[in-house]
Amino acid sequence: MSTQDPPPHRPSVDPDVDLSVPAQRAxxxxxxxxxxxxxxxxxxxxxxxxxxxxxxxxxxxxGGFPWAVFTVNVTGCALIGVLMVLVAERGTVTxxxxxxxxxxxxxxxFTTFSTYAADVSKLLARQEVVTAMGYAAGTAVAALAxxxxxxxxxxxxxxxxxxxx
Numbered sequence: 001m002s003t004q005d006p007p008p009h010r011p012s013v014d015p016d017v018d019l020s021v022p023a024q025r026a027x028x029x030x031x032x033x034x035x036x037x038x039x040x041x042x043x044x045x046x047x048x049x050x051x052x053x054x055x056x057x058x059x060x061x062x063g064g065f066p067w068a069v070f071t072v073n074v075t076g077c078a079l080i081g082v083l084m085v086l087v088a089e090r091g092t093v094t095x096x097x098x099x100x101x102x103x104x105x106x107x108x109x110f111t112t113f114s115t116y117a118a119d120v121s122k123l124l125a126r127q128e129v130v131t132a133m134g135y136a137a138g139t140a141v142a143a144l145a146x147x148x149x150x151x152x153x154x155x156x157x158x159x160x161x162x163x164x165x
Contacts, residue, residue, distance in 0.1 A: 018088070023096055039097045043105015051110050065131060066119040069112060070139055076111035077143040081150030083107065090158045 051072050058068040080103060086092040087099045116139055123132035 047109025
């Protein structure tokens, strides 16, 4: 065994799997991990294609604020908040491949830290320090607010529907 191989008692698993949940732990058994990998790859292709389409539809003006990447990241965080409430907290969505497909794949491919960091770097290189710092801090604050707000709203909607039925 080389130093790069995982120890035999700790096989590599999908990092999105909560091993304390038996249904999710089953995702890693046998050929199940290939299904998980396939849905993550398919979701990632869809998400990154959607992000690219957004950047084509709303290109950043030279020297302007990168609104497309900002909007994509904030929207993606809001959708992650909705998804995690529906899948992890309330159990509204129970298929074991939904979270890897949508959460890791689609939304992981849709949101982009690397482009966000590159945009901040470009703004700094053009000496647009105020815009760069506003973008860096604004994205972080807006993304956290979006995931929190979407989760709160989703909990209220799901719990309201349960009480009504």
